Amino acid sequence: xxxxxxxxxxxxxxxxxxxxxxxxxxxxxxxxxxxxxxxxxxxxxxxxxxxxxxxxxxxxxxxxxxxxxxxxxxxxxxxxxxxxxxxxxxxxxxxxxxxxxxxxxxxxxxxxxxxxxxxxxxxxxxxxxxxxxxxxxxxxxxxxxxxxxxxxxxxxxxxxxxxxxxxxxxxxxxxxxxxxxxxxxxxxxxxxxxxxxxxxxxxxxxxxxxxxxxxxxxxxxxxxxxxxxxxxxxxxxxxxxxxxxxxxxxxxxxxxx
Amino acid sequence: xxxxxxxxxxxxxxxxxxxxxxxxxxxxxxxxxxxxxxxxxxxxxxxxxxxxxxxxxxxxxxxxxxxxxxxxxxxxxxxxxxxxxxxxxxxxxxxxxxxxxxxxxxxxxxxxxxxxxxxxxxxxxxxxxxxxxxxxxxxxxxxxxxxxxxxxxxxxxxxxxxxxxxxxxxxxxxxxxxxxxxxxxxxxxxxxxxxxxxxxxxxxxxxxxxxxxxxxxxxxxxxxxxxxxxxxxxxxxxxxxxxxxxxxxxxxxxxxxxxxxxxxxxxxxxxxxxxxx
Numbered sequence: 001x002x003x004x005x006x007x008x009x010x011x012x013x014x015x016x017x018x019x020x021x022x023x024x025x026x027x028x029x030x031x032x033x034x035x036x037x038x039x040x041x042x043x044x045x046x047x048x049x050x051x052x053x054x055x056x057x058x059x060x061x062x063x064x065x066x067x068x069x070x071x072x073x074x075x076x077x078x079x080x081x082x083x084x085x086x087x088x089x090x091x092x093x094x095x096x097x098x099x100x101x102x103x104x105x106x107x108x109x110x111x112x113x114x115x116x117x118x119x120x121x122x123x124x125x126x127x128x129x130x131x132x133x134x135x136x137x138x139x140x141x142x143x144x145x146x147x148x149x150x151x152x153x154x155x156x157x158x159x160x161x162x163x164x165x166x167x168x169x170x171x172x173x174x175x176x177x178x179x180x181x182x183x184x185x186x187x188x189x190x191x192x193x194x195x196x197x198x199x200x201x202x203x204x205x206x207x208x209x210x211x212x213x214x215x216x217x218x219x220x221x222x223x224x225x226x227x228x229x230x231x232x233x234x235x236x237x238x239x240x241x242x243x244x245x246x247x248x249x250x251x252x253x254x255x256x257x
Numbered sequence: 258x259x260x261x262x263x264x265x266x267x268x269x270x271x272x273x274x275x276x277x278x279x280x281x282x283x284x285x286x287x288x289x290x291x292x293x294x295x296x297x298x299x300x301x302x303x304x305x306x307x308x309x310x311x312x313x314x315x316x317x318x319x320x321x322x323x324x325x326x327x328x329x330x331x332x333x334x335x336x337x338x339x340x341x342x343x344x345x346x347x348x349x350x351x352x353x354x355x356x357x358x359x360x361x362x363x364x365x366x367x368x369x370x371x372x373x374x375x376x377x378x379x380x381x382x383x384x385x386x387x388x389x390x391x392x393x394x395x396x397x398x399x400x401x402x403x404x405x406x407x408x409x410x411x412x413x414x415x416x417x418x419x420x421x422x423x424x425x426x427x428x429x430x431x432x433x434x435x436x437x438x439x440x441x442x443x444x445x446x447x448x449x450x451x452x453x454x455x456x457x458x459x460x461x462x463x464x465x466x467x468x469x470x471x472x473x474x475x476x477x478x479x480x481x482x483x484x485x486x487x488x489x490x491x492x493x494x495x496x497x498x499x500x501x502x503x504x505x506x507x508x509x510x511x512x513x514x515x516x517x518x519x520x521x522x523x524x525x526x527x528x529x530x531x532x533x534x
Binding site: 069102 | 305308309311333337340341509
C-alpha cells in the first residue's frame with residue numbers, strides 16, 4: 001500500500017522507468033537548455049533562466065521556460081536535457097502533491113531535496129550515456145528554518161547548498177565569477193539587495209552569459225522576449241511579469257553605444 | 258446455504274439493515290458551490306472527514322474511518338497516476354467514481370462472505386469556470402449520482418432529501434460569498450443532524466412502546482426556523498470540530514484545495530457560533 005506516500009514507487013509498480021541508458025547516436029545532437037542562476041536577496045531567493053534551448057549549433061527554441069514551479073513554495077530551474085528535466089519536474093510536482101494529500105502534511109524541505117537527488121540517481125545511466133544529463137538548481141522556502149534556500153546538483157545527484165548563489169548550464173562559468181565579485185566586493189552582499197536591484201542584476205548577468213555563450217539566449221528586445229525570473233519568499237513563488245522586466249531592462253541594462 | 262437466489266437476496270437485505278445501522282450516529286456532510294468555488298462542511302469528532310484528492314477534487318465521507326482511509330488511498334492513487342500519465346485535466350470526479358470507486362464498493366457490498374465498506378462518499382469537483390462544478394455521491398452499495406450546485410450525505414436517503422430541500426429554498430447560493438455559503442451549509446448540516454436525532458428518538462419509542470407509532474414523521478424540511486437550528490447547533494457542536502474545506506477556483510497554483518483554519522472560521526461562522534471556533 002501507499003502508506004509511505006511515495007509517488008515514484010507507485011509509478012514503478014505500474015511499470016514506469018525514468019532514465020534508460022540509450023547511447024546517443026553518432027552525430028545526433030541532443031537538445032539542451034542553457035543558463036540558470038539563483039541568488040539570495042533581501043526577501044528570499046531569486047531564480048532566473050534564459051529562454052534558449054539548443055541542439056548543437058542550432059537554436060531549437062527561444063521561449064523555453066526553465067524555471068518551473070514545483071509547488072507554492074519551491075521551484076526547480078533546469079539546465080541540461082529538457083526532455084528528462086521536464087519529466088523530472090512532472091514527477092516531483094506529483095510526488096509533493098501525492099505526499100501532502102496522502103500523509104496530510106507537507107513534505108519537509110529536506111524531503112524535497114532528497115526527492116530531487118533520488119530522481120537524479122535514478123537517471124544516472126541516461127546521464128552518463130549522454131542522452132539525459134540534467135544539472136538542476138532547486139530553491140524553496142524552508143519553513144522549519146524560516147528562510148529561503150538554494151541547492152544545486154551535479155548530473156549524478158550530489159546535492160550542494162548555494163549559500164549565497166548558484167549557477168548551472170553552459171553560460172554559467174561566465175557569470176559565476178561575476179557573482180563572486182559582486183557578492184564579495186560590492187557595497188552590499190547580494191543577500192542584502194532589495195527586489196528591484198536583485199532583478200536588475202539577474203537581467204545583467206543573463207545578458208553577460210549570452211554575450212559569451214552562444215547557447216544562451218539573451219534578451220530579445222524586438223521580440224519582447226525576457227528571461228524568466230521568479231521570487232521565492234515566505235508568501236510563496238511569484239513570477240516577475242514582462243511588463244516590469246521591460247522598463248527595468250530599458251533603463252538599467254541596455255547600453256546604446 | 259447462499260447458493261439459492263432467495264437466500265442471497267435475503268443476505269443482501271440483512272446487509273442493508275446492518276449498514277443502515279452503522280450510519281445512524283454519523284455526521285452529515287454538506288457541499289455546495291458559491292461564487293468563488295466549492296465549500297465542504299461537516300462536524301467531526303476527532304478523525305477528519307474532509308480530504309484533498311486532486312487539484313480540483315475534494316472528498317467528504319461518512320462511515321468507518323479505516324474504510325474511508327482505504328478508499329481515499331485508492332482514489333489518490335488513481336488520480337495521481339492518471340494525472341501524471343495523461344494530464345491533470347483528465348482526472349475527473351466522474352471517471353474516478355464510475356471506473357474506480359463505485360465498482361469496488363459494489364463488489365464489496367455484494368460479496369456476502371466478506372465485509373462491506375462502511376462508507377458513503379461525496380466527491381466535489383470545482384470546474385474551471387463557474388457553473389461547471391460537479392458533485393458525486395456514492396452510497397455504501399456502490400450506487401452513485403451526479404448533481405450540480407450541491408450534494409449532501411446523511412444517515413438515510415430521506416434525511417438527505419430533507420437537507421437538499423432545505424438547500425433548495427436558500428436563495429443566491431451560487432453567487433454568494435464564502436460567509437453566506439458557510440451560513441447555509443451549517444444550517445443544512447443542522448437540518449440533517451436534527452432529523453437523524455429525531456429518527457433515533459422515534460425508534461427508541463417504538464422499541465419501548467411497541468408499535469404505537471402515529472405516523473408523525475412530519476418532514477422537518479422547508480421552514481425549519483433559524484433559531485431552532487442554531488440552538489441545535491450550539492448544543493451538538495460544543496465538543497466537536499466544525500470542519501470546513503474549500504476548492505477555490507482562482508487560487509494560485511494548481512492545487513485549489515484549502516482547509517479553513519479556526520481563525521478564518523471564527524470570523525465566518527454565524528454569530529451565535531463564533532465563540533466555538
